[in-house]
Amino acid sequence: MSEQPRRRALGFLERWLVFAGAVVVWEIVTRISDSVFFPPPSKIVQFCAELWFVAEPTQLFLADTVYEDILPSLARALGGWLITAVVGISLGLALGRSRIAYEYLNPLVTFLRSVPPPALIPVFMVAFGIGAQMQIATIVFGALWPVLLNSVDGARSVDRVKTDTARSFRISRTEWIRMVVFPAALPKIFAGLRTSLAISLILMVMSELVSSNHGIGYRIQLSQNTFSFDTMWAWLVLLGALGYLLNNALLALERRMLGWQPKREAAPATAKAGG
């Protein structure tokens, strides 16, 4: 058991060493090439500080743009994603447990999920005009499918013995969904949620790039128009950091909720084949 924390610490160290090394290389290369389009990371960080932080305690030392661009963008992306999660999981579990309903809807779902999500932006732009409504509709419709299909798959993974067990003990309907179907589907659901989160962020940026008057995507577009590439890179770094943080937060939640799963190292070799 003492091996594990040590290995984890080593992995952590290795990861950030590689990262630091890459940043140093990036710094050197950009300084040598001296390109307008690719500022060195040290400069980007400086711009980040100037962009987002102010000496104003009343707004928690955060610049206006944090409240006017970053938070609204995040709220839309996460809000859309949450709606996606609720709709996708409940609909997916229902479809996964009802063969007939699934057969009726399968071709329709197959087509809808094949539509490249950005192609939905013009549709909702015409329907709702520019604004949060259009963005959230795009995110919900575009990011729904991974959660939905993974939930269907997960719900189907409840095997015959478990169904028989639950029935023979006369498990109530709610307990059956809450304590059997849902946890059985959870590993798959999380896989779907992660993909959907990535799609939500993409669609958030994309819809803001195409048409909006505020938000992270809008700021990136604006810095292109004004040829301020340092600013643009600052926003790109922010996007990367947000994506990284959100994804890791989701992973942490996943590890917590799937704590019951056998750890890979600890599991006997046969567990893989048997599971």
Added chain:
Amino acid sequence: MRSALRGAIGVAGFLLLWEAAGHAGFAPQNLFPPVSMVFARLGELLATEEFLREIIATVLAWLIALAVATGIAVPLGLLLGSYPAVRRATKVLVEFIRPVPPVALIPLLIVLIGNGPETKISLAVFGALWPILFNTIYALDELEPMYVETARSFGLGRAAIMTRVALPNALPFIFTGVRISASIALILVISVELRGGGTAGIGYWMLGVSQGIRQMDLVLAGTLVAGVIGLLSNYGLEWLQRRLFGWNEIAQEAR
């Protein structure tokens, strides 16, 4: 048989509902057209050469991007995958690069490369690179040591083991990566077109009809076409994978 019938009923029911809702007058028909109108418009569009050109522009850019991405990612993956240290470093770097949504790079690319088809192809290549690269590296990770031992016992050298053992063994994994990349590449091509990078393509066309007067029937016709392209690419690659690697269980699993 019964499931196909049910599926058809499901689609028909959806279309009928849509048609009825379109006529019910919840919203003006230019915002919410009945499905018959959308199909009529689609029929007209498909008869025009310009529209077909837009479709071809998109599909061609997508195919080129996918081919280039595969051409870069597979050899690179084989190279990186052969050295455990490099393999781990790559994984770490990608972990930091991946969270940046590639679409955010569109404005930068438009300035750097311009408005030609190169822009959308470059971005699609960039986005499509990772899944293929990763699956190639992972496939080498998973290579059964027994195969290598066997090959070595027959006197095969390092290069021969790579081309005759490791690569064939990795191919189904790699192909799964290609399938994931295909949908990413399509998303990115259409995204660049929507952002006005490129002067042709289905996304560019949709952007045009969605501005000015609201013509939902045209927009939806464009969405249908995009959906069909997506559907065909999914099915085409799935079919190809089954043909090529029917013997492999991953081929089934990846569905």
Added chain:
Amino acid sequence: MTTMLEVSDLGHTYGSGDTAYTAISDLSFTVETGELTCIVGPSGCGKSTLLRAIAGLHTPTGGTVRLKGETVAGVPEDLAVVFQDYSRSLFPWLTVRDNVEFPLRSRGVSADDRASRAAEALEWVGLGKAGKKYPWQLSGGMQQRVSIARALACRPSLLLMDEPFASVDAQTRFELEDLLLRVRRELNATVLLVTHDIDESVYLGDRVLVLSKPPATVVAELPVDLPPVRDQITTRESDAFVSLRSEVARLLHGKEPATRSAPQVTSEAAGTGDQGVHVADGGTPKGQRTVTAPKNRRNGAGGKGRKKHMKTKKKRGVTVQRPR
């Protein structure tokens, strides 16, 4: 004694037309309250079909099942099942204790009662300390004990067991068999156990029902005249045990039962004349088993009936039903 379970003319046919397959037909038997009845039959003879019908998990195409006099339609409340495949029957996302408590939730048992009943049931099966673990952290035998505890915690009138010990190794199987005997004695439970293992059916049962190949019917019904307290070594080497298992083996193979003289088969003979004893896919030769019995079994109460039993040569009333 009252009748707990009454199965009459039970039959089940899968599919229809040319592909129809009759798994069981005209099955009739009863289980009395407090009795442990074993059903033994060749692999794939429809034992599971029978058990699922009794549990109300599927509706048989013919015949009726009555539990405590009431016709079974749907899963009856008063029943619990232990399945062969414990790894799938336990819920991996629930701890051992939550697994045991789980069925009680749907029965409106309060949280406190649930906890105490689960603790009690785990104590019965010797897993009082494992409540906080997850099933995968336990060995196969321990996992099956958890499912037994889960079934017992429901305090069922009838406990159904579907090949409960078929997926554990031989040593663990002995332990679990003795555990079942002890627990059911202590709780005076009514148990119907399905197995393909002849020795197990004789060792565990108060009565053995022998099924034929499909379409399965009851070929014979043998009372087991072994003392209630049994022991893996002495019981298995007793004349009564040996002759009974030979009897069951013959019945399973569709041969006439041996002339009912005093059993002359010794344990050596059983070891050599082994061909008849294997019904199905068992691993080790059953005749050798007595030699490899585990040293520290859970059941220490074996000694009592031993001597007395060696002398038992009671004539058994064997009712033989010919397959139609």
